[in-house]
Amino acid sequence: MLGYTLPYYNRLSPADSRVYRRYYCEGCHHLKHDFGLRSTLTVNYDMTFNTILLNSIAGDVLDFEGTKSNFCVFREPKADSDLMRRMAAYTLILTKWELFDDDEDKPSLKSKAASAALSGAIAKAAGSYPDYDRMVGEGFANLRSLEKQGCRDAVLMGRTFGEGLIGALRDIAGQHASDDLDNVFRQLSTVVYIMDAIDDLDEDFKDGTYNPFLPEEGYVNASQFRLKHVYELTEMLNGEIGRMQESYSKVRPQMRANTGICDNIVYLGIPESAKNVMTGGSTARTSVSNILSNRKQRMSDGT
Numbered sequence: 001m002l003g004y005t006l007p008y009y010n011r012l013s014p015a016d017s018r019v020y021r022r023y024y025c026e027g028c029h030h031l032k033h034d035f036g037l038r039s040t041l042t043v044n045y046d047m048t049f050n051t052i053l054l055n056s057i058a059g060d061v062l063d064f065e066g067t068k069s070n071f072c073v074f075r076e077p078k079a080d081s082d083l084m085r086r087m088a089a090y091t092l093i094l095t096k097w098e099l100f101d102d103d104e105d106k107p108s109l110k111s112k113a114a115s116a117a118l119s120g121a122i123a124k125a126a127g128s129y130p131d132y133d134r135m136v137g138e139g140f141a142n143l144r145s146l147e148k149q150g151c152r153d154a155v156l157m158g159r160t161f162g163e164g165l166i167g168a169l170r171d172i173a174g175q176h177a178s179d180d181l182d183n184v185f186r187q188l189s190t191v192v193y194i195m196d197a198i199d200d201l202d203e204d205f206k207d208g209t210y211n212p213f214l215p216e217e218g219y220v221n222a223s224q225f226r227l228k229h230v231y232e233l234t235e236m237l238n239g240e241i242g243r244m245q246e247s248y249s250k251v252r253p254q255m256r257a258n259t260g261i262c263d264n265i266v267y268l269g270i271p272e273s274a275k276n277v278m279t280g281g282s283t284a285r286t287s288v289s290n291i292l293s294n295r296k297q298r299m300s301d302g303t
Contacts, residue, residue, distance in 0.1 A: 055083055162187070
């Protein structure tokens with residue numbers, strides 16, 4: 001399981017921990033049921049949070065049975081939820097464009113293997129929701145355009161990335177969509193983009209691939225870069241996290257359930273992820289290619 005938008009488990013109540021696991025497992029169930037077993041590789045913390053937040057506002061299926069088996073991936077979905085079905089498809093569509101972007105940066109066996117393994121599931125998801133596929137694809141194209149221009153503004157890059165994602169999420173939210181909810185997802189995507197770029201400094205330097213933080217010369221390694229730029233990087237992350245928290249506080253009154261889980265993630269979990277990124281302790285890079293290549297340890301943390 002990959003991503004940065006995870007709970008801070010030390011401060012998550014046992015009851016909320018069980019509900020969080022239920023949502024994560026249900027994401028796997030819907031992926032497997034609609035798109036096959038391999039599609040469950042794409043489950044990640046970021047999409048799990050998005051599902052919890054959207055469902056808590058929309059109230060599609062707020063109470064559903066959790067899976068108690070250790071082999072829960074083989075179980076059928078417990079929630080008859082159109083919102084969760086759409087989120088499963090959206091997760092695969094986002095994976096499609098992430099893999100395409102990886103291949104554009106630097107073709108590799110691991111990205112090709114991931115694309116091949118997920119090709120059927122991705123084609124079905126994109127065929128079922130062509131508008132989502134188009135919107136996310138256009139977002140990645142805009143991001144690629146800024147990369148080709150050599151943009152060094154990581155916040156602009158992150159917001160461009162987020163802008164490409166909110167169209168599908170707005171559609172999934174339906175009548176509950178709002179500008180404030182858009183801002184939550186836009187800011188969250190910005191924070192994730194920045195953390196991912198910091199996390200990938202050494203790999204991008206080695207591969208010669210684009211990273212808005214890599215200087216034209218003088219780069220030694222990620223540890224030295226973080227130490228040298230600790231104040232500006234921390235200020236950037238804290239500023240974007242603060243803006244995301246402010247947007248979240250505006251949609252929170254609309255939530256019908258799960259405020260404890262979402263509060264934990266927004267106010268504790270994401271800042272903890274940022275701290276781990278800045279200290280070099282993160283293992284959360286959000287590419288499914290890394291699962292298949294075992295390049296980084298999957299973050300289980302009890303889920």
